[in-house]
Amino acid sequence: MSCPCSQTTLLRRVALCCVVVSRFAGFFFVYYKPDISFPSFDVDMKRDNRSKQHANATDVQEDAEPDTVVLIWMWPFGFKLNLNCDAHNFKRCVLTADKSLYDEAHGVLIHHRDIRGDNLPKDPRPWFQKWVWFNMESPTNTQQVPHIDELFNLTCSYRLESNIPVPYGHLEPRASGEETFQVPPKDKLVCWIVSNWNPNLIRVQFYNELKKHVNITVYGGAFGKPTSEEEYDHIVSSCKFYLAFENSVHKDYISDKLYRPLMLGTIPVTLGPTRQNYEDHVPGDSFIHVHDFPTAKQLADRLLYLDRNDTEYMKYFDWTKKYKVERAAFGTTHACKTCAYLQQHRGYEASRNLKEWFWG
Ligand SMILES: *[C@@H]1O[C@H](CO)[C@@H](O)[C@H](O)[C@H]1NC(C)=O
Ligand SMILES: *[C@@H]1O[C@H](CO)[C@@H](O)[C@H](O)[C@H]1NC(C)=O
Ligand SMILES: *[C@@H]1O[C@H](CO)[C@@H](O)[C@H](O)[C@H]1NC(C)=O
Ligand SMILES: *[C@@H]1O[C@H](CO)[C@@H](O)[C@H](O)[C@H]1NC(C)=O
Ligand SMILES: *[C@@H]1O[C@H](CO)[C@@H](O)[C@H](O)[C@H]1NC(C)=O
Numbered sequence: 001m002s003c004p005c006s007q008t009t010l011l012r013r014v015a016l017c018c019v020v021v022s023r024f025a026g027f028f029f030v031y032y033k034p035d036i037s038f039p040s041f042d043v044d045m046k047r048d049n050r051s052k053q054h055a056n057a058t059d060v061q062e063d064a065e066p067d068t069v070v071l072i073w074m075w076p077f078g079f080k081l082n083l084n085c086d087a088h089n090f091k092r093c094v095l096t097a098d099k100s101l102y103d104e105a106h107g108v109l110i111h112h113r114d115i116r117g118d119n120l121p122k123d124p125r126p127w128f129q130k131w132v133w134f135n136m137e138s139p140t141n142t143q144q145v146p147h148i149d150e151l152f153n154l155t156c157s158y159r160l161e162s163n164i165p166v167p168y169g170h171l172e173p174r175a176s177g178e179e180t181f182q183v184p185p186k187d188k189l190v191c192w193i194v195s196n197w198n199p200n201l202i203r204v205q206f207y208n209e210l211k212k213h214v215n216i217t218v219y220g221g222a223f224g225k226p227t228s229e230e231e232y233d234h235i236v237s238s239c240k241f242y243l244a245f246e247n248s249v250h251k252d253y254i255s256d257k258l259y260r261p262l263m264l265g266t267i268p269v270t271l272g273p274t275r276q277n278y279e280d281h282v283p284g285d286s287f288i289h290v291h292d293f294p295t296a297k298q299l300a301d302r303l304l305y306l307d308r309n310d311t312e313y314m315k316y317f318d319w320t321k322k323y324k325v326e327r328a329a330f331g332t333t334h335a336c337k338t339c340a341y342l343q344q345h346r347g348y349e350a351s352r353n354l355k356e357w358f359w360g
Contacts, residue, residue, distance in 0.1 A: 067094045070339045071105035073121065074114040076134070076331045085336035087329070093339035095332075106342045109134050109156070109335055115145050130349060132156050132164065132338050136330070139359045140248035153349045154341070155357070156334050159252045160280065163349075164341045166334050167252070167281060169259030171323035181320035183265045184237040189307055190216045190269070191239035193232065196247065197222035203245035203271055206290060213300030216243070237264040240313065241303055244268035244287070254281055256327065262286060263325040267306075267316045269299070283319045 072081060072095065083095035102108070103126055110120065112135035125131070130153035135142055156164035190210075198204060210216065219225045219235055227235065236242050242261040246253055251273050258278070261268040268287045270278055275289040293299040306313045328334070353360075 067092045068107075068339050068342050069094045069096065069101060069105045070107045070109055070335050070342070071099070071101055072097045072331070072335055073099070073108050073110045074119065076111040076114060078114075079331065081331040081335065082329070083335070084332070085339060088333070088336045088340075090336050090340050092343070093336060095335045095339065105129055107132050107154075107338050109338055110152070111135070111331075112142060112145070113137065115148065120148075120151070130154055130342065131351075133354060134331075134334050135358075136166075136168070138246075138248045138250045138253040140250065142358070144355060144359060149354045149356075150351045152351050152354060154338075155352070155354070156338055157358075158254070159358075163345075164334070164337050166328050166337055168255050169262075169281075169325050169327040171282060171319070172326045174320075174322060174324050178324075181265065181317065181324070183314070183317055186238055186240045188217045188239040190214055190241045190243065190303060191235060191266075192216055192218050192243040192245070193220040193227050193235065194218070194223070194245075195221035195226070201247065202249065203243075203247070206245065206271055206296065207243065209296040210243075210300060213297045214303055232260070233264060236261055236266050239266055240307060241269050241288070242266045244270045244272075246270075246272035249273060251277055252280070254278060258282070258287065259325050259327050263327070265317065265320075267313075269303070283323075285316060286319045287316075 070093065072083070075081065075097065081095075081097075083097065085093045085095065096105075099121075102121060102123055105126075106128060107130050108121060109132045112133060131151055132154045133148075133152040134156045136158055154163040156162055156166060158167050159165060160167070192207065194203075207216070217239065219227045219231075244257040244261055246255060246257060249272055254270075254272055254277075258268050258270060258272075258281075262282065269290065270287050271290045272278070275284070275291060278284075278287060278289060288299070288302070290296075290299060293302060306316075
């Protein structure tokens with residue numbers, strides 16, 4: 001049964017149909033490319049224009065693909081970052097700290113520890129834009145901030161179950177031509193550098209027990225011997241063992257305290273999450289875990305034994321034949337990985353309850 005007004009309705013439908021088809025065809029010809037391309041936002045024109053100004057001849061072809069813009073909303077801890085992803089070999093990433101590019105930014109990277117008062121973006125969020133919560137401190141050392149639980153689309157932290165996980169370090173395969181790693185000469189047995197002394201911390205209690213059984217050479221502000229960055233490398237590499245004791249115990253919270261000794265050719269003695277969790281990150285035979293022994297005395301005995309038996313000591317460096325340590329560049333690695341993530345995940349991503357996820 002047809003409606004009495006069918007003539008006009010039909011005409012309208014046909015007209016509408018034509019419009020839709022022609023729009024689609026136009027869209028298709030303008031935007032079709034053989035590979036998947038980023039959804040086109042109305043800012044593409046401007047952005048293409050901008051990148052063309054800088055482009056070299058070889059870049060021009062690629063240039064049809066719009067860049068992914070990551071806005072660093074605040075310098076983390078006030079440190080200016082190197083805004084360049086070349087070291088990561090990520091293409092088509094524009095990292096910027098220019099807040100006037102807010103409306104173009106596909107991602108806004110917000111460092112938790114620098115959130116205060118009302119210093120978050122106030123303009124409406126473009127529909128395609130994702131806010132990224134960035135934090136490398138453990139829950140114990142991260143103050144909760146009210147009213148931010150539902151703000152962020154993505155998390156970027158040391159935690160492996162972050163949307164954008166950035167551990168403090170990771171192991172990369174060694175290239176075949178690369179020189180083999182040389183364990184540096186040692187003149188100390190066990191060392192520890194610590195600036196923040198708090199007798200309530202597990203690490204201090206463990207140290208007090210361990211030092212009864214083995215000599216520990218100590219440095220750092222806590223012992224009235226502040227240590228510069230240059231001194232750090234020199235000291236740590238000259239010790240057979242280094243106490244890689246984290247300030248707090250949380251899953252995946254494995255900081256430079258592990259990765260720097262590994263890099264310098266010193267065996268880390270780890271206190272932090274479980275051995276199993278460490279083994280999610282680095283080979284099980286690259287470190288000694290305080291829980292490997294029922295008592296601090298037995299741990300000390302093992303260290304003293306390894307001091308006497310070089311064959312056994314050197315086994316802890318077998319991994320260096322295959323791998324080398326790469327450390328994350330604070331802030332820059334996070335921004336670059338955010339860019340790569342955004343390029344690979346272009347759909348909607350709901351915020352998660354941050355409080356429950358991080359502190360819960
Ligand atoms: C592109 O850049 C030129 C100069 O660099 C400028 O004059 C022009 O207005 C820009 N076009 C758009 C669409 O932003
Ligand atoms: C253009 O190429 C030159 C030489 O190959 C290089 O030094 C320069 O950094 C390139 N510029 C850009 C914007 O890629
Ligand atoms: C620590 O070293 C001193 C001498 O440097 C030595 O007398 C002492 O026995 C050592 N203590 C332990 C527990 O090895
Ligand atoms: C050192 O350890 C090896 C096993 O790796 C053993 O064969 C050797 O007897 C040990 N040497 C000493 C002095 O304990
Ligand atoms: C990001 O999260 C906010 C808040 O939940 C939401 O309104 C917005 O649509 C999300 N954006 C994207 C691109 O997923």
